[in-house]
Amino acid sequence: MIAENLQQVRDTLRPDVQLVAVSKFHPVEALQEAYAAGQRVFGESHVQELMAKQPVMPSDVEWHFIGHLQTNKVKYIAPFISLIHSADSPKLLKEIDKQGQKCGRVVDVLLQIHVAQEETKFGFTPDELLDWLKGDEWKSMGHVRIVGLMAMATNTDNEAQIAGEFETVRNLFQTVKEHHFANQPSFKTLSMGMSGDYLIAQEHGSTMVRVGSLIFGERIYL
Numbered sequence: 001m002i003a004e005n006l007q008q009v010r011d012t013l014r015p016d017v018q019l020v021a022v023s024k025f026h027p028v029e030a031l032q033e034a035y036a037a038g039q040r041v042f043g044e045s046h047v048q049e050l051m052a053k054q055p056v057m058p059s060d061v062e063w064h065f066i067g068h069l070q071t072n073k074v075k076y077i078a079p080f081i082s083l084i085h086s087a088d089s090p091k092l093l094k095e096i097d098k099q100g101q102k103c104g105r106v107v108d109v110l111l112q113i114h115v116a117q118e119e120t121k122f123g124f125t126p127d128e129l130l131d132w133l134k135g136d137e138w139k140s141m142g143h144v145r146i147v148g149l150m151a152m153a154t155n156t157d158n159e160a161q162i163a164g165e166f167e168t169v170r171n172l173f174q175t176v177k178e179h180h181f182a183n184q185p186s187f188k189t190l191s192m193g194m195s196g197d198y199l200i201a202q203e204h205g206s207t208m209v210r211v212g213s214l215i216f217g218e219r220i221y222l
């Protein structure tokens with residue numbers, strides 16, 4: 001089932017859009033099935049769960065962290081995480097830099113942008129992001145590499161609204177790239193789109209989609 005689901009999602013993606021298989025709340029057997037079907041990039045959103053799965057899975061898996069990350073837990077994932085999508089505050093970025101230094105790594109991150117009309121979503125608003133990038137703090141972070149932006153759209157059936165939010169983030173990405181990362185080809189990732197809206201995201205500039213339930217089925221929250 002998982003192999004077929006994966007193939008169906010892949011068939012709808014352009015070759016330049018990367019697929020992160022969001023495996024949170026699914027047992028390691030489900031990840032192994034996806035791995036056997038060729039999937040190497042997995043997204044998790046809870047540190048404890050990720051720490052349980054990581055040693056069990058093959059070492060060529062690329063682990064992405066996609067959920068809200070508490071500063072006191074950065075130390076657990078800094079040694080191996082491939083990409084943190086959810087760098088949502090200057091404080092968290094400082095901690096990632098600190099832990100990256102401790103383990104001798106440069107940690108790739110995406111800055112999470114808050115555009116959805118939901119109180120609970122974390123992230124920089126576009127204005128906060130532009131303000132923070134005007135400062136110097138981030139330039140001295142030797143163990144963090146900012147490689148793009150991540151965003152979630154409002155959870156709604158209104159496709160025009162979703163498209164509008166993705167378009168806002170796409171424009172912000174272009175502005176930020178031109179002003180701050182023009183000479184850094186590594187700044188190229190725009191992580192947008194989940195099971196319900198990844199096709200819209202793909203039409204509005206996404207280069208990386210985070211798809212869970214379409215691949216693994218509904219999550220069972222215990």
Ligand SMILES: *Cc1c(COP(=O)(O)O)cnc(C)c1O
Nearest residue numbers: 022045066194195210211212213
């Ligand atoms: C859970 C989650 C996803 C995947 O959600 P689906 O609707 O199951 O595809 C994507 N992004 C983030 C940040 C998530 O927490």
